[in-house]
Amino acid sequence: MSIVALNVNGAVREVDVEPSTPLLYVLRNDLALRGPRFGCGLGQCGACTVLIDGAAVRSCVLPVSAVSGAITTLEGLAQNGALHPLQQAWIDEQVPQCGYCQNGQLLTAKALLDHNPRPTDAEIRAGMEGVLCRCMTYYRIQAAIKRVVGATEPEAAV
Amino acid sequence: MKTSLELPHALEDALRRLNPTLSRRHFLASSGALVLSVGASTLPVGRALAQAAADGPYPDLDFLQLDTWIVIHPDNTATFYVGKTDGGQGTSTAFRQMMCDELDMAFAQTRLLMGSTDITPDQGGSGGSDAIETDGWPMRRVAAEARRVLLELGAAQLQLPVSEVTAAEGRVLAVADPSRSVSYAELVGGRRFNVSLTGANVNATTGAAAVKPVQQLQVVGQSLPRDDIPPKVDGSLTWAVDLRLPGMLHARNIRPPVAGATLRSVDETSVSGIPGVVRVLQEGNYLAVVCEREEQAIQAAQQLRAEWTPPAQAPFPASEDLFDYLRASAPTSSREPRLSGDPAAAFAAAAQTLEADYEVPFQGHTAIGPAFALADPSDNQLTIYSNDMKTYSLRTGVAQFLNLPRERVRVVYMDGPQVYGRTAADDVGFEAAYLAHTLGRPVRVQWMRHEETAWDTKGPAYAFRMRGALDAGGRLTALDYEARALDYAHVGYNEPDTVLIAQLMGRRPARPAAGGAALPSVLYGIEHLRLAGHVLALPLVWETPLRTGNLRDPDGPQVTYAFEGFIDELAVAARRDPAQFRRELIAASPEDDSFRRARSLAVLDAAVAAHGRWEERSAPRAPASGPVLSGRGIAYTYRNNTVVAVIAEVEVTRETGHVWVRRLVCAHDCGLAINPVGLRNTVECGMLHGLSRALWEEVQFDTEKVTSVDWASHPSMRHSDTPEAIDIVLVNGDPNPERPDLPHYGAGETSHKPMIAAVANAIFDATGVRLRRAPFRRERVLAALNAIQS
Numbered sequence: 001m002s003i004v005a006l007n008v009n010g011a012v013r014e015v016d017v018e019p020s021t022p023l024l025y026v027l028r029n030d031l032a033l034r035g036p037r038f039g040c041g042l043g044q045c046g047a048c049t050v051l052i053d054g055a056a057v058r059s060c061v062l063p064v065s066a067v068s069g070a071i072t073t074l075e076g077l078a079q080n081g082a083l084h085p086l087q088q089a090w091i092d093e094q095v096p097q098c099g100y101c102q103n104g105q106l107l108t109a110k111a112l113l114d115h116n117p118r119p120t121d122a123e124i125r126a127g128m129e130g131v132l133c134r135c136m137t138y139y140r141i142q143a144a145i146k147r148v149v150g151a152t153e154p155e156a157a158v
Numbered sequence: 159m160k161t162s163l164e165l166p167h168a169l170e171d172a173l174r175r176l177n178p179t180l181s182r183r184h185f186l187a188s189s190g191a192l193v194l195s196v197g198a199s200t201l202p203v204g205r206a207l208a209q210a211a212a213d214g215p216y217p218d219l220d221f222l223q224l225d226t227w228i229v230i231h232p233d234n235t236a237t238f239y240v241g242k243t244d245g246g247q248g249t250s251t252a253f254r255q256m257m258c259d260e261l262d263m264a265f266a267q268t269r270l271l272m273g274s275t276d277i278t279p280d281q282g283g284s285g286g287s288d289a290i291e292t293d294g295w296p297m298r299r300v301a302a303e304a305r306r307v308l309l310e311l312g313a314a315q316l317q318l319p320v321s322e323v324t325a326a327e328g329r330v331l332a333v334a335d336p337s338r339s340v341s342y343a344e345l346v347g348g349r350r351f352n353v354s355l356t357g358a359n360v361n362a363t364t365g366a367a368a369v370k371p372v373q374q375l376q377v378v379g380q381s382l383p384r385d386d387i388p389p390k391v392d393g394s395l396t397w398a399v400d401l402r403l404p405g406m407l408h409a410r411n412i413r414p415p416v417a418g419a420t421l422r423s424v425d426e427t428s429v430s431g432i433p434g435v436v437r438v439l440q441e442g443n444y445l446a447v448v449c450e451r452e453e454q455a456i457q458a459a460q461q462l463r464a465e466w467t468p469p470a471q472a473p474f475p476a477s478e479d480l481f482d483y484l485r486a487s488a489p490t491s492s493r494e495p496r497l498s499g500d501p502a503a504a505f506a507a508a509a510q511t512l513e514a515d516y517e518v519p520f521q522g523h524t525a526i527g528p529a530f531a532l533a534d535p536s537d538n539q540l541t542i543y544s545n546d547m548k549t550y551s552l553r554t555g556v557a558q559f560l561n562l563p564r565e566r567v568r569v570v571y572m573d574g575p576q577v578y579g580r581t582a583a584d585d586v587g588f589e590a591a592y593l594a595h596t597l598g599r600p601v602r603v604q605w606m607r608h609e610e611t612a613w614d615t616k617g618p619a620y621a622f623r624m625r626g627a628l629d630a631g632g633r634l635t636a637l638d639y640e641a642r643a644l645d646y647a648h649v650g651y652n653e654p655d656t657v658l659i660a661q662l663m664g665r666r667p668a669r670p671a672a673g674g675a676a677l678p679s680v681l682y683g684i685e686h687l688r689l690a691g692h693v694l695a696l697p698l699v700w701e702t703p704l705r706t707g708n709l710r711d712p713d714g715p716q717v718t719y720a721f722e723g724f725i726d727e728l729a730v731a732a733r734r735d736p737a738q739f740r741r742e743l744i745a746a747s748p749e750d751d752s753f754r755r756a757r758s759l760a761v762l763d764a765a766v767a768a769h770g771r772w773e774e775r776s777a778p779r780a781p782a783s784g785p786v787l788s789g790r791g792i793a794y795t796y797r798n799n800t801v802v803a804v805i806a807e808v809e810v811t812r813e814t815g816h817v818w819v820r821r822l823v824c825a826h827d828c829g830l831a832i833n834p835v836g837l838r839n840t841v842e843c844g845m846l847h848g849l850s851r852a853l854w855e856e857v858q859f860d861t862e863k864v865t866s867v868d869w870a871s872h873p874s875m876r877h878s879d880t881p882e883a884i885d886i887v888l889v890n891g892d893p894n895p896e897r898p899d900l901p902h903y904g905a906g907e908t909s910h911k912p913m914i915a916a917v918a919n920a921i922f923d924a925t926g927v928r929l930r931r932a933p934f935r936r937e938r939v940l941a942a943l944n945a946i947q948s
Binding site: 002003021025026027029032033034035037038039040041042044045047073075078079083087090091093095096097098099100101102103106121123124127128129130131132133134135136137138139140141146148 | 383386387390524576577623845869874
């Protein structure tokens, strides 16, 4: 075991764990976070997604010792008590059924829109392709993302 | 170590209330007794009341007591207690709407708790799309009874006859002067109703009051947003998987590497280098490791060396040989064919006969979150935290399995990954209970991905032989349906002798369940009909990953694929438009129970109308030129009293065989819609789940083990497979003005049922190729395209 310091949702947290421990179990079991969830342990489904320096990362296959950036989990998406526009769109579109995968859907959508605020439908599909949902809320998820994209003012022509 | 017990607030409140040492003081508004003939009580209000203290024992709740279902609090809010679960289809919101209407409380004044065995009456949990259709009725009736009692109490308080008071938003008001009113809380807040109900079983539960006519329902019919969604998107919801108990251990299972293998020996030194290993447990062929930390248990389960002896005989044929096996083997049982008319004579007299074989492989639940349970043996009781949709049978089954008195066991229901039938949530509940009971500490078990995908229960594989006869005018005169289902030893819910751990420990029923081969839902007027079914078994019956159990509409997608696919073939042979062909068959039906014939015609017409560009044609659109072939297909079916018609528009890439369902249209009639948006989303996701089964899902195996074990080897539908448009029409009823208002029927499974058929029929329209083996992965489609072109 060794002390590892993590920057999670804006706060530095220290944990005493084996350095090889996947980040997922540290976030869930040592830091009591509930957003990232175990889905496959193989980096295939996306249920465990967190943002590290803004990039969507699979925490189930990432050793905690390899983390260097700032981690944002689903709990850290809302700012100053205000839901992120994606979270509001998820409510407006009544997206989740069981909801188990929605952590990964939301954070992957966040990374997608941060990188490309006005994606086409094809870019939304491609950007979200790696996140699985077994209740099959895909159509609702895409509608929610389009709702946020549609609410974004186009950048002024240069 | 974390020692927080983080229960959802509503449940936590309820649990606190149930513990008299914590709750009595602040929960009781006063020691005042109810007036009214129903008597007085100074007991604390709450489910199970004093008898159900959180530390047990946990007697069965009396569903014939109004207090079991409804509590009015001193702040003039109410809590409803129902014995159902919500897998994400919004039934918790719908139930509240139904009960609010009957009780005359505003939605925001209420909350609802579900499915925890010592808090809510045993309504059996969920399943069979019966939540709204069946279980909603006792909820409506008990809420109506509570309103009746409150009107009596309020009338007495206001010194008016009952006929001169009414109720709204949790108050009893004088009809003549609504400013004269008294709140429900002033009448019963914090105290018991102490009203007995009647009914031979929980679904028959009723009081003296009648429910309201449909025309008076105001909360029902509104698309109120689901209150479970905000905490699911902001990360604040505590799921069952999130619970952390003091002293809790983590366990992982080790499954036989070959199905039917016998565990010879375990080398515990192989995990001695891993910190935190608490125990290696073995009983029969059940093997598990228990560790202090989760990642330790995962590593230990991977690293543990064990010797297994494979079975003498191969447990099953390889998946590519499955249908040969299925057609060549002798059935374990055959049902008496359902016969009408004289099919043999009709076939002999036919102008044209058709024959076709359809095949559907085993398909699994493969939940996004592998099966999970946490069991706590504290205080000589056993509490299981679970998202199992059948919490009540989990409680009973575990008590039997561990030989514990039922009253010492309870199941606390919490949110979890999807449950569309008999999932491994059953199996893991028993495993957690066994491990916690054995070790005397709380044990959390979650299956690994390979375990979930390989070892969860499967929907049965089916082979069908269809035969049809047309007369010279193209009229369908006879149909012969013969199904062969690999469904022997079908496991039920939470059976203490068929859950996986019991099988592996050698505890089994004397005789496996017979299983079943389902018949199609036929509303069509076909004069000469024979419907036959056979059940078959694989060589290995127990301890097999190819064990069947209920999967969403357990046999419907398979059977409807064969039946509605073949009806499409008959339409083509008759040179008729497939929608028109079906319309005439439905119109010829002699049956119209629950107006099902008229409603079936209505959904068929509504689907075609909503599609908007249905071109009648008597032959497939194919062959067309170009790299992408497009077409549309229709399928119709019903489930119980809910009827549905679905149209799929597909694009097939000629060079690759890739199928994209570009658009789906669905017309759906489940009677009275409680929450239209919630219903639409349930219908939509049910369709897409069916689409995933049509395009991707297949359990694959060699002659030793399941080889489809993760999302690479067992693909599921993804974002890119999603249609660009989904149009859902809610058809409530039919054009018949004589028809009375329909009750509320179920919607959890019907739209799922016709999807494989609709997609296959659309692929035929696009390509001229009839796919009679699901799923329609690109390599299978491409092979079929190449076969027709060569």
